Amino acid sequence: xxxxxxxxxxxxxxxxxxxxxxxxxxxxxxxxxxxxxxxxxxxxxxxxxxxxxxxxxxxxxxxxxxxxxxxxxxxxxxxxxxxxxxxxxxxxxxxxxxxxxxxxxxxxxxxxxxxxxxxxxxxxxxxxxxxxxxxxxxxxxxxxxxxxxxxxxxxxxxxxxxxxxxxxxxxxxxxxxxxxxxxxxxxxxxxxxxxxxxxxxxxxxxxxxxxxxxxxxxxxxxxxxxxxxxxxxxxxxxxxxxxxxxxxxxxxxxxxxxxxxxxxxxxxxxxxxxxxxxxxxxxxxxxxxxxxxxxxxxxxxxxxxxxxxxxxxxxxxxxxxxxxxxxxxxxxxxxxxxxxxxxxxxxxxxxxxxxxxxxxxxxxxxxxxxxxxxxxxxxxxxxxxxxxxxx
Amino acid sequence: xxxxxxxxxxxxxxxxxxxxxxxxxxxxxxxxxxxxxxxxxxxxxxxxxxxxxxxxxxxxxxxxxxxxxxxxxxxxxxxxxxxxxxxxxxxxxxxxxxxxxxxxxxxxxxxxxxxxxxxxxxxxxxxxxxxxxxxxxxxxxxxxxxxxxxxxxxxxxxxxxxxxxxxxxxxxxxxxxxxxxxxxxxxxxxxxxxxxxxxxxxxxxxxxxxxxxxxxxxxxxxxxxxxxxxxxxxxxxxxxxxxxxxxxxxxxxxxxxxxxxxxxxxxxxxxxxxxxxxxxxxxxxxxxxxxxxxxxxxxxxxxxxxxxxxxxxxxxxxxxxxxxxxxxxxxxxxxxxxxxxxxxxxxxxxxxxxxxxxxxxxxxxxxxxxxxxxxxxxxxxxxxxxxxxxx
DNA sequence: GTTTTTCGTAAACTCTGCTAACGAATCGCG
DNA sequence: CGCGATTCGTTAGCAGAGTTTACGAAAAAC
Numbered sequence: 001x002x003x004x005x006x007x008x009x010x011x012x013x014x015x016x017x018x019x020x021x022x023x024x025x026x027x028x029x030x031x032x033x034x035x036x037x038x039x040x041x042x043x044x045x046x047x048x049x050x051x052x053x054x055x056x057x058x059x060x061x062x063x064x065x066x067x068x069x070x071x072x073x074x075x076x077x078x079x080x081x082x083x084x085x086x087x088x089x090x091x092x093x094x095x096x097x098x099x100x101x102x103x104x105x106x107x108x109x110x111x112x113x114x115x116x117x118x119x120x121x122x123x124x125x126x127x128x129x130x131x132x133x134x135x136x137x138x139x140x141x142x143x144x145x146x147x148x149x150x151x152x153x154x155x156x157x158x159x160x161x162x163x164x165x166x167x168x169x170x171x172x173x174x175x176x177x178x179x180x181x182x183x184x185x186x187x188x189x190x191x192x193x194x195x196x197x198x199x200x201x202x203x204x205x206x207x208x209x210x211x212x213x214x215x216x217x218x219x220x221x222x223x224x225x226x227x228x229x230x231x232x233x234x235x236x237x238x239x240x241x242x243x244x245x246x247x248x249x250x251x252x253x254x255x256x257x258x259x260x261x262x263x264x265x266x267x268x269x270x271x272x273x274x275x276x277x278x279x280x281x282x283x284x285x286x287x288x289x290x291x292x293x294x295x296x297x298x299x300x301x302x303x304x305x306x307x308x309x310x311x312x313x314x315x316x317x318x319x320x321x322x323x324x325x326x327x328x329x330x331x332x333x334x335x336x337x338x339x340x341x342x343x344x345x346x347x348x349x350x351x352x353x354x355x356x357x358x359x360x361x362x363x364x365x366x367x368x369x370x371x372x373x374x375x376x377x378x379x380x381x382x383x384x385x386x387x388x389x390x391x
Numbered sequence: 392x393x394x395x396x397x398x399x400x401x402x403x404x405x406x407x408x409x410x411x412x413x414x415x416x417x418x419x420x421x422x423x424x425x426x427x428x429x430x431x432x433x434x435x436x437x438x439x440x441x442x443x444x445x446x447x448x449x450x451x452x453x454x455x456x457x458x459x460x461x462x463x464x465x466x467x468x469x470x471x472x473x474x475x476x477x478x479x480x481x482x483x484x485x486x487x488x489x490x491x492x493x494x495x496x497x498x499x500x501x502x503x504x505x506x507x508x509x510x511x512x513x514x515x516x517x518x519x520x521x522x523x524x525x526x527x528x529x530x531x532x533x534x535x536x537x538x539x540x541x542x543x544x545x546x547x548x549x550x551x552x553x554x555x556x557x558x559x560x561x562x563x564x565x566x567x568x569x570x571x572x573x574x575x576x577x578x579x580x581x582x583x584x585x586x587x588x589x590x591x592x593x594x595x596x597x598x599x600x601x602x603x604x605x606x607x608x609x610x611x612x613x614x615x616x617x618x619x620x621x622x623x624x625x626x627x628x629x630x631x632x633x634x635x636x637x638x639x640x641x642x643x644x645x646x647x648x649x650x651x652x653x654x655x656x657x658x659x660x661x662x663x664x665x666x667x668x669x670x671x672x673x674x675x676x677x678x679x680x681x682x683x684x685x686x687x688x689x690x691x692x693x694x695x696x697x698x699x700x701x702x703x704x705x706x707x708x709x710x711x712x713x714x715x716x717x718x719x720x721x722x723x724x725x726x727x728x729x730x731x732x733x734x735x736x737x738x739x740x741x742x743x744x745x746x747x748x749x750x751x752x753x754x755x756x757x758x759x760x761x762x763x764x765x766x767x768x769x770x771x772x773x774x775x776x777x778x779x780x781x782x
Numbered sequence: 783g784t785t786t787t788t789c790g791t792a793a794a795c796t797c798t799g800c801t802a803a804c805g806a807a808t809c810g811c812g
Numbered sequence: 813c814g815c816g817a818t819t820c821g822t823t824a825g826c827a828g829a830g831t832t833t834a835c836g837a838a839a840a841a842c
Contacts (some may be wrong), residue, residue: 008830009404009831017399042799044820044821073820074819246638247638353633399800405828439789462789463788464838530837
């Protein structure tokens with residue numbers, strides 16, 4: 001009938017303040033009641049009651065005393081790590097890495113397994129998740145969310161994988177299998193998107209709310225971070241820049257799963273190897289080729305220039321549309337290229353468009369996709385456990 | 392010292408509820424105290440006190456009675472139109488249109504003037520603003536904001552125009568001149584962005600929070616609406632798709648103000664006229680040429696196909712990056728092309744990329760830029776006058 | 783003309799946070 | 813070593829905001 005809004009009852013204040021306090025405890029480490037009052041803007045006595053309340057709910061705990069001050073020693077409080085856990089998984093084609101983090105974000109365990117020598121890859125993933133949890137000492141009931149990072153597109157309405165270009169077929173059964181006996185939400189997320197989340201948390205885009213991450217590996221991909229949130233697009237296909245119609249490659253007039261996307265053909269790992277060969281660098285792996293070029297110093301310049309010229313076409317298209325302040329180059333090739341490649345791309349982009357984004361290489365080496373998966377899971381779980389601010 | 396957050400004091404509730412009530416009064420017309428209670432979720436008593444408060448603040452007023460019910464006639468309340476005004480201006484190269492709207496959004500006056508026969512265009516704009524206000528019966532002190540829609544880029548930090556491709560020089564002096572004696576905020580906004588705002592309010596994108604608008608006129612431009620808000624980009628240059636590096640046009644290796652942007656060369660009005668001539672259609676104006684092709688029925692097909700093919704390159708690039716659910720074609724050429732052109736573009740985009748956005752022509756004929764300017768001004772002014780929800 | 787329903791307003795209560803005051807603990811200084 | 817100065821945490825009373833309950837008055841229904 002009438003779309004009634006959420007009322008504006010006093011109870012809302014509690015939720016708001018409790019949430020703010022918990023967020024502060026996570027960000028600024030253990031805090032005293034008094035300090036928490038200052039930071040939230042609440043009075044000393046209200047802050048004190050708030051802590052008591054959260055302690056009763058089991059969300060925070062006393063973790064020590066702060067000596068050295070003038071008056072009596074203040075009690076320090078922190079979020080209780082054990083109040084909830086999450087599991088993140090990097091589901092690659094050949095290996096699976098799972099990790100478990102507590103609600104403070106501390107990574108408590110990590111498991112890696114190969115899927116090459118098995119004929120039950122779904123089982124492998126499943127076991128990895130369960131193992132990660134158990135090694136963390138987390139009861140499965142206390143694992144509140146599992147986020148799986150994979151290549152391919154995720155349908156934003158169903159959460160299923162809709163299009164998987166070079167993705168093993170078995171990923172399909174994964175959601176169902178995990179959801180069946182883990183009584184917890186399980187979600188997919190695109191791997192490149194997760195890498196961007198990690199980059200924003202502790203990589204080259206630390207503290208930035210707006211930037212894009214260009215992934216250059218076997219395929220090329222793009223993650224878009226706007227206002228601190230990922231932009232997925234209406235069908236989850238935002239950032240599939242492999243399909244950019246760029247100059248220099250014939251545009252397939254009928255997109256099918258067979259046709260090779262234009263920009264991908266120009267800048268994917270296959271293309272990188274081919275270009276490297278033309279420049280006299282022969283390596284089994286695209287990233288190796290790039291590293292060789294960099295090691296060669298001046299002699300490697302022309303190869304890097306050519307790669308930058310190609311990448312710049314896609315980066316320029318992206319930047320002309322979005323005008324981000326920062327572009328992060330990631331993926332095996334992007335990482336291998338380092339500052340040398342990033343600088344060249346930045347220069348090249350500035351040459352062909354008006355926008356002049358900063359282009360930098362990834363600042364992460366250790367499992368960016370996995371870290372991003374954990375972070376994504378944490379954000380969602382904190383909303384649940386701490387009580388959402390918005391209703 | 393310590394970055395204290397906003398407290399969570401009871402007073403915040405007032406602000407929240409008052410704001411919600413005002414918003415409802417704007418959206419759902421005059422309301423009784425009881426109905427307002429239902430819609431906000433507040434109790435009858437609180438809603439009643441709320442109305443009283445707003446009436447004292449001069450923001451709402453009794454506008455009648457609702458007879459026909461069972462009990463005593465309920466009093467109807469509505470937002471007082473005169474509590475604030477805004478002025479929007481479409482600043483074109485050859486003419487200026489200004490309009491004044493009251494805080495309810497009703498357009499109260501509209502003024503149009505040519506800038507061709509004068510050597511003081513700044514004065515013309517200035518006069519138009521003042522006239523629009525006075526004809527609306529609004530005292531200048533009560534005009535709380537002026538939004539100027541112009542071509543060119545707006546620097547998000549300063550609000551000044553940073554880059555104006557084919558923009559008369561005198562726009563520079565405009566901000567200063569208006570701010571000098573109007574004691575009110577004056578801001579520039581890109582005209583294409585404003586068209587998108589209007590389209591979302593009452594055009595082809597009505598009710599959509601995510602879509603893009605492609606402007607095809609003398610130049611080509613793009614406006615990006617995400618989550619109901621315009622995306623401007625870090626330097627205000629988001630959507631300058633004239634600079635897209637598309638196949639079929641040599642990419643200028645050194646972007647200067649002289650060099651013609653690639654996609655612009657392919658799909659701007661000049662290109663449209665040229666293509667039309669090749670197809671045997673000779674018209675003084677690009678939009679006329681398109682209309683002629685449509686009027687020609689089957690015979691005009693090939694021309695429209697070619698235009699769609701060209702436009703699709705830019706639209707595809709945009710959609711590959713953003714994956715919007717809807718693309719609106721606007722501008723003189725986009726409007727002239729109507730459904731015939733939009734359908735062809737939609738088909739063509741689907742052929743070269745994986746994403747399949749709906750492509751439709753603009754649903755607005757009357758001064759979209761002006762309407763968008765008014766709407767933009769209103770959104771800001773309501774935040775000020777009603778008290779912002781966020782602090 | 784009576785009954786029923788609804789409007790608007792009081793009065794009393796609940797929930798939340800604030801200010802003031804105070805005992806207790808700790809350090810600094812004579 | 814003792815006293816004063818500070819700061820922690822708590823208790824008590826108050827102020828702001830919304831809720832439930834009750835009620836008189838007005839309009840329609842019967």
